[in-house]
Amino acid sequence: MADPTTTPAAPVQAETGTGAVAAVRRRRRYSLLTRHDKLILTLMVGIPLALDLILIWAPAVASVGISFTNWSGIGPITSDNFVGVRNYQVLFGSYIFFRPALAHNLIWLAFLTIIATPFGMFLAVLLDREMRGTRIYQSIFFLPVVLALVVVGFIWELQYAPQEGFINNALGLTRGGHIIDWLGNPRINLYAALVAASWRHVGYIMVLYLAGLKSVDPTLREAAAIDGANQRQTFFRVVFPVMAPINVIIVVVTIIESLRAFDIAYIINRGKNGLELLSTLITNNSISEASLVGFGSAIAVVLLVISLVPIILYLSRVMRNMTA
Amino acid sequence: MGYLDLTRRDVLKIGGYASVAAFLAACSRAGGGTSSSTSSGPGTASVGSNQSDTSATGGPRKGMADVTAAYQQATGDTLKVNTVDHGTFQDQISSYLQGTPEDTFTWFSGHRMRFFAAQGLATPVDDVWNKVKGNFTGAFAEAVKGDDGHVYGIPVDYYPWAVFYRKSVFQQHNYQIPTNWDDFKALCMQMKKDGLVPIAIADKDGWPAQGTFDILNLRLNGYDFHVNLLNGKQKWTDSKVTNVFKKWAEITPFYNDGAAGMKWQEGADLLIQKKAGMTVIGLFISQQFQASDVSDLDFFPFPAMGTQYDAEKALDAPIDVMMMSKRSPTLSADMAAAKRYLEFWAKGSTQVLMYHSAPGFIPAASDADASSFDALTKKAVQIVSQAKRITQYFDRDSRPDYAGPNGMQQFLLNFLANPSANPSNLQNTMQQFWDSLPPEK
Numbered sequence: 011m012a013d014p015t016t017t018p019a020a021p022v023q024a025e026t027g028t029g030a031v032a033a034v035r036r037r038r039r040y041s042l043l044t045r046h047d048k049l050i051l052t053l054m055v056g057i058p059l060a061l062d063l064i065l066i067w068a069p070a071v072a073s074v075g076i077s078f079t080n081w082s083g084i085g086p087i088t089s090d091n092f093v094g095v096r097n098y099q100v101l102f103g104s105y106i107f108f109r110p111a112l113a114h115n116l117i118w119l120a121f122l123t124i125i126a127t128p129f130g131m132f133l134a135v136l137l138d139r140e141m142r143g144t145r146i147y148q149s150i151f152f153l154p155v156v157l158a159l160v161v162v163g164f165i166w167e168l169q170y171a172p173q174e175g176f177i178n179n180a181l182g183l184t185r186g187g188h189i190i191d192w193l194g195n196p197r198i199n200l201y202a203a204l205v206a207a208s209w210r211h212v213g214y215i216m217v218l219y220l221a222g223l224k225s226v227d228p229t230l231r232e233a234a235a236i237d238g239a240n241q242r243q244t245f246f247r248v249v250f251p252v253m254a255p256i257n258v259i260i261v262v263v264t265i266i267e268s269l270r271a272f273d274i275a276y277i278i279n280r281g282k283n284g285l286e287l288l289s290t291l292i293t294n295n296s297i298s299e300a301s302l303v304g305f306g307s308a309i310a311v312v313l314l315v316i317s318l319v320p321i322i323l324y325l326s327r328v329m330r331n332m333t334a
Numbered sequence: 335m336g337y338l339d340l341t342r343r344d345v346l347k348i349g350g351y352a353s354v355a356a357f358l359a360a361c362s363r364a365g366g367g368t369s370s371s372t373s374s375g376p377g378t379a380s381v382g383s384n385q386s387d388t389s390a391t392g393g394p395r396k397g398m399a400d401v402t403a404a405y406q407q408a409t410g411d412t413l414k415v416n417t418v419d420h421g422t423f424q425d426q427i428s429s430y431l432q433g434t435p436e437d438t439f440t441w442f443s444g445h446r447m448r449f450f451a452a453q454g455l456a457t458p459v460d461d462v463w464n465k466v467k468g469n470f471t472g473a474f475a476e477a478v479k480g481d482d483g484h485v486y487g488i489p490v491d492y493y494p495w496a497v498f499y500r501k502s503v504f505q506q507h508n509y510q511i512p513t514n515w516d517d518f519k520a521l522c523m524q525m526k527k528d529g530l531v532p533i534a535i536a537d538k539d540g541w542p543a544q545g546t547f548d549i550l551n552l553r554l555n556g557y558d559f560h561v562n563l564l565n566g567k568q569k570w571t572d573s574k575v576t577n578v579f580k581k582w583a584e585i586t587p588f589y590n591d592g593a594a595g596m597k598w599q600e601g602a603d604l605l606i607q608k609k610a611g612m613t614v615i616g617l618f619i620s621q622q623f624q625a626s627d628v629s630d631l632d633f634f635p636f637p638a639m640g641t642q643y644d645a646e647k648a649l650d651a652p653i654d655v656m657m658m659s660k661r662s663p664t665l666s667a668d669m670a671a672a673k674r675y676l677e678f679w680a681k682g683s684t685q686v687l688m689y690h691s692a693p694g695f696i697p698a699a700s701d702a703d704a705s706s707f708d709a710l711t712k713k714a715v716q717i718v719s720q721a722k723r724i725t726q727y728f729d730r731d732s733r734p735d736y737a738g739p740n741g742m743q744q745f746l747l748n749f750l751a752n753p754s755a756n757p758s759n760l761q762n763t764m765q766q767f768w769d770s771l772p773p774e775k
Binding site for chain 1: 763
């Protein structure tokens with residue numbers, strides 16, 4: 011209480027706080043930040059936080075709530091709508107489209123992780139070597155990334171169309187009468203869709219990785235060369251470990267792309283007949299005419315839980331680095 | 335402590351709410367539009383339209399624009415048209431009708447109309463109907479009634495499903511129109527020998543195959559069984575359904591390859607290019623033909639199957655309607671104009687205006703000037719009027735969560751992928767899926 015203070019909180023403080031405890035507390039309140047700074051900080055933290063809560067957390071929590079109802083999306087939710095875990099029982103028990111969808115998401119993840127992402131990294135390493143025309147190649151590989159996935163879906167639909175598509179006609183299959191049904195055969199259409207998705211994904215990864223490679227200190231490579239390392243050893247033993255932060259981003263990007271896979275499958279056939287994905291099941295059940303919002307939300311919750319695994323792994327890694 | 339902090343946070347919160355509220359208000363204003371009409375003089379009305387398609391003849395989109403111009407000229411009202419892609423409109427109909435819809439909207443009769451009427455998302459239009467009902471036959475009057483007996487739509491057009499073919503191809507090979515199942519199969523056999531795909535089918539979108547299911551079920555098991563099956567009063571495991579799949583499997587060898595990867599337009603192209611002999615589809619296939627070519631297009635009713643139900647001459651002839659929404663923010667102000675707009679649609683002249691741009695859809699009004707119809711349309715009118723039973727199409731007659739992509743569409747794709755397999759597994763899956771759906775309210 012001894013020092014009169016100029017902070018705006020002072021009068022309040024003077025009324026409520028008495029004695030030594032208050033004095034200690036008040037002394038702690040001295041900070042390098044002025045009132046103006048605090049206001050700015052509050053706004054800078056508060057607005058994104060509010061948006062985050064309103065636009066992301068509130069709908070997510072609401073989805074979890076709705077997943078325990080049989081709400082049709084029309085009118086208010088009443089206590090009659092609550093059906094307990096029935097949606098989940100149906101989903102895990104008898105819903106025939108759930109297992110294929112889950113499997114297709116996992117195949118999507120595996121394909122991008124094992125084939126598309128390493129290929130994008132490989133292109134980046136090649137283009138990093140200042141070969142002739144590197145910018146032209148970069149532009150070509152990056153071009154699909156500029157396109158919306160919906161457009162990518164349309165483009166590939168035209169390539170794959172059984173009777174009128176480019177591929178079957180170029181291979182002469184339409185004349186022989188042994189056409190390949192790229193989009194309609196449930197054994198292969200997932201991979202056809204994955205080629206389309208990878209066409210874009212490879213360019214995306216390439217650009218990310220190329221940016222990372224450019225930022226690697228060239229003296230590291232020189233030192234490795236002086237030590238007698240060959241290209242391969244230089245990359246795997248020196249450059250790759252230095253690129254750890256970029257590598258993490260690329261892993262995260264790949265996982266996110268796999269979990270949110272939707273557009274191409276939906277454009278092709280609304281996610282049926284071999285192209286079921288968790289995201290298309292959510293859409294077909296809750297947003298479409300089907301009006302099974304409660305059931306669709308249960309699928310969304312499953313997708314949320316799956317998404318939490320890589321997010322938690324990523325965050326725990328980032329936070330470990332911060333505390334270390 | 336922290337009293338001030340709290341107020342600051344409160345201020346922020348209030349500010350946040352206020353801005354969200356302002357944002358929402360701005361959105362709804364943008365969606366709703368303003369109007370200040372009285373019940374007499376010219377007013378404003380709005381329509382949410384799914385007539386987004388264009389074609390060689392102009393297509394429904396142009397037809398809609400022509401009708402709008404004619405309506406505005408005739409009544410002095412101002413009409414705002416919000417055109418949304420046909421498929422998107424359908425997918426979002428539920429949230430659209432609950433949000434800030436236009437005063438009136440384009441939709442389908444059948445289960446799809448009754449569902450939204452029962453949910454209280456459509457306004458009954460009995461008074462408009464009472465003025466115009468003399469202009470429609472009894473079949474239309476039945477089709478626009480909701481579960482509560484009120485009228486919810488004005489019939490705008492309809493189109494039958496049948497077996498389409500090119501006259502020139504039939505002439506060239508001297509084919510005869512088959513009237514029964516055996517002749518039909520014999521014709522398919524002959525076409526195959528002649529190097530044609532006997533029956534074109536394209537089922538990537540999932541709904542085209544439902545047309546063949548409908549007609550086979552109607553012919554083999556009758557209208558009553560069909561309707562009850564689609565409403566859950568009969569079981570999918572019934573041996574009558576087995577019979578449908580068994581009969582269907584007799585013609586699947588005559589289908590083209592790649593059906594599951596083709597859109598209906600690609601299937602139509604096989605017919606247009608004279609690679610295929612026939613296809614089972616709706617009259618809207620005529621849109622896909624060039625104007626100079628469309629006179630070569632013809633059709634015949636699906637052949638008789640030798641059952642007592644052949645006499646019903648039943649067929650799918652979906653009816654499109656114009657409806658009035660419930661939640662439109664402008665509806666109370668626009669009511670008089672919106673009703674005038676619906677009334678305008680009930681005129682034959684309006685529907686014929688639409689028909690000129692979209693000849694695959696037949697005007698529903700009795701006073702529509704049939705002399706302007708082409709031969710194909712006249713024939714289509716005839717087979718529908720001869721039908722004793724008319725259905726709306728699988729996905730308009732059954733519940734949408736059953737008929738959709740992760741449902742009946744998939745089941746029929748499964749059947750088409752392996753038609754010779756014993757259908758009992760598939761039928762069990764179909765019934766199991768039906769049973770897993772929540773009860774309909």
